Amino acid sequence: MPRNGEDARRRLQQAALDLFLERGYEATTTAEIAARAGVTERTFFRHFPDKREALFHGEEAFRAALADAVLAAPADLGPMDALRLAFCSVEPVLVANRSFSEPRHALIARTPALQERVLTKTAGLVDGLAQALRRRGLAQPAAALAAQVGMAAFSHAIQAWADDPTSSLESHLGRAFDELRGLSGTRNATASAD
Amino acid sequence: MPRNGEDARRRLQQAALDLFLERGYEATTTAEIAARAGVTERTFFRHFPDKREALFHGEEAFRAALADAVLAAPADLGPMDALRLAFCSVEPVLVANRSFSEPRHALIARTPALQERVLTKTAGLVDGLAQALRRRGLAQPAAALAAQVGMAAFSHAIQAWADDPTSSLESHLGRAFDELRGLSGTRNATASAD
Secondary structure, three states: OOHHHHHHHHHHHHHHHHHHHHHOOOOOOHHHHHHHHOOOHHHHHHHOOOOHHHHOOOHHHHHHHHHHHHHHOOOOOOHHHHHHHHHHHOHHHHHHOHHHHHHHHHHHHOOHHHHHHHHHHHHHHHHHHHHHHHHOOOOHHHHHHHHHHHHHHHHHHHHHHHHOOOOOHHHHHHHHHHHHHHHHHHHHHHHHHO | OOHHHHHHHHHHHHHHHHHHHHHOOOOOOHHHHHHHHOOOHHHHHHHOOOOHHHHOOOHHHHHHHHHHHHHHOOOOOOHHHHHHHHHHHOHHHHHHOHHHHHHHHHHHHOOHHHHHHHHHHHHHHHHHHHHHHHHOOOOHHHHHHHHHHHHHHHHHHHHHHHHOOOOOHHHHHHHHHHHHHHHHHHHHHHHHHO
8 A cells, every 4th residue: 555545544543543532432433534534435445344443453464463473482482482472572563552552442441342343353363373373383272272371361461561551561471471370370289288 | 030931032042043053144033033933023022132142041140150159169279270160060051051052153153243242252251250259359450360261271171072072071171271280381391491
């Protein structure tokens, strides 16, 4: 897409987010988003299939970046370490996107129609991670389990990072993966006391 | 609801599932479901808000049963053990429901509109489990992490149980929680070799 196309896309995304926050998601139309961005509605539909997708652009690229990072992790790392490294690798992307993703997060929290979309997005990320783990040689059901557990730790770290942005995502990820080990270790402790 | 109301509800659920499988989910109307069940469309809407919900009846009760089982687990158990016990406790419900849930699973696998609904259902179960863990004294973010990780193990065990129904769900859950510990232990092993 030419440079001015990129620019229109960004303005449309920002206009969509601003209008959703000002007027509510349901009450905002694609025509209003296009008008706010200074383009035609036809241009809106060249970039996005509907108003909801204006909020989720970049999802495919993010999924691919995570999967590539899992594949690029040193071969001797276990699945959870490969996932942790992959999550650390997207920190710059997430930092660059913060001024958009933080208000979007607040919008999603009060818009059920968008919460379903986030669940679908998360499920897609988990699928992508599981596929990457399989390509590293992990068996099929174990790969899905590891991807889901890794995503739980990632979500946990993202939340902690939102609450405390003075620490890096990497350090929050380190703590989240430590907590995972703490959780799973609980039964070992109980079992050895049997 | 009186006994004949219960009976009508069950017939509507079965009619909905049968018709979705025969004609596809999108092509089936609530009028057709009601006719197949031998009731009026008005009766359909007394039981369900729309055709999709006819497939997901019982979700609230299931969520409550899981949460109650988490609360009823011995107080000295850690969160993962409390979750494992809770999942084991619903095995009889799942066995009783198998003749409905197995064809439903096949239908969902080929119907994207239903997959979103399953994600919402799963997120609701995770929320319920996290709330129950908090009532057991676990802090807020740790409870959400444990609930998500436990749900990942539960989904993994349910899948293994579908593939091998000759073993009990309990034994599949035991293996799934063992796999969880194996995953989380990976980095410990790596770290100690550093």
